[in-house]
Amino acid sequence: MGFNAHAANVIAxxxxxxxxxxxxxxxxxxxxxxMELTKYEEIHCSVTLPALPVGTVGGGTGLGTQxxxxxxxxxAGAGDTPGINSRKFAEIVASAVLAGEISLIGAQAAGxxxxxxxxxxxxxx
Numbered sequence: 001m002g003f004n005a006h007a008a009n010v011i012a013x014x015x016x017x018x019x020x021x022x023x024x025x026x027x028x029x030x031x032x033x034x035m036e037l038t039k040y041e042e043i044h045c046s047v048t049l050p051a052l053p054v055g056t057v058g059g060g061t062g063l064g065t066q067x068x069x070x071x072x073x074x075x076a077g078a079g080d081t082p083g084i085n086s087r088k089f090a091e092i093v094a095s096a097v098l099a100g101e102i103s104l105i106g107a108q109a110a111g112x113x114x115x116x117x118x119x120x121x122x123x124x125x
Contacts, residue, residue, distance in 0.1 A: 004047070005104040007031035007097045011052075014093050018073070019066030020054060027051035028093070033101045047098045054093065056085040 008029035015022055032048045056075050060066050070076035070085075073092055079085035107113040 004029070004031040004033040004097075005101050005108070007033070007047070007049075007101065010097045010100040011093060014096060017066065018069045018089070019060030019063050021059065024053040027053055028097075031097060031101075033098075033105070035105065045098065045102050047094060047101055049090075049094055049097065052090050052093060054086050054090045056089055 008025055011028040012022065012025045014020070015025055015028075028049060028051065030050055032050075033046070034048075035043055035045045038044050055061060056070055057078050061070060061076070067076055070089070073089065075085040075089040075092070077085060079088075104113070107116075
């Protein structure tokens with residue numbers, strides 16, 4: 001589902017750290033990553049996350065370490081305007097996904113990923 005390099009890995013890590021429902025990683029991983037050359041010969045990178053269920057109150061967000069993570073990100077609780085912290089949190093998650101996508105796709109394009117796996121003995125028994 002989706003067209004991305006590894007959005008699920010990034011989303012899973014953040015969701016677990018911040019008290020989100022891990023089952024919702026599935027929806028978030030339907031991300032679509034695109035990269036296109038602009039008329040100025042620059043690369044425009046974007047990620048679309050059609051569904052990214054997040055919350056900053058209730059459930060696992062009240063657990064100590066998870067609440068600390070949300071506090072560090074500045075999004076714990078409902079916020080002054082209801083829902084504003086959830087929106088900010090979703091933007092943080094999306095930004096992290098985009099950064100991960102750019103990094104991994106760049107490593108694949110440069111051949112670094114395959115070289116690292118070969119050097120570390122991945123797939124060798």
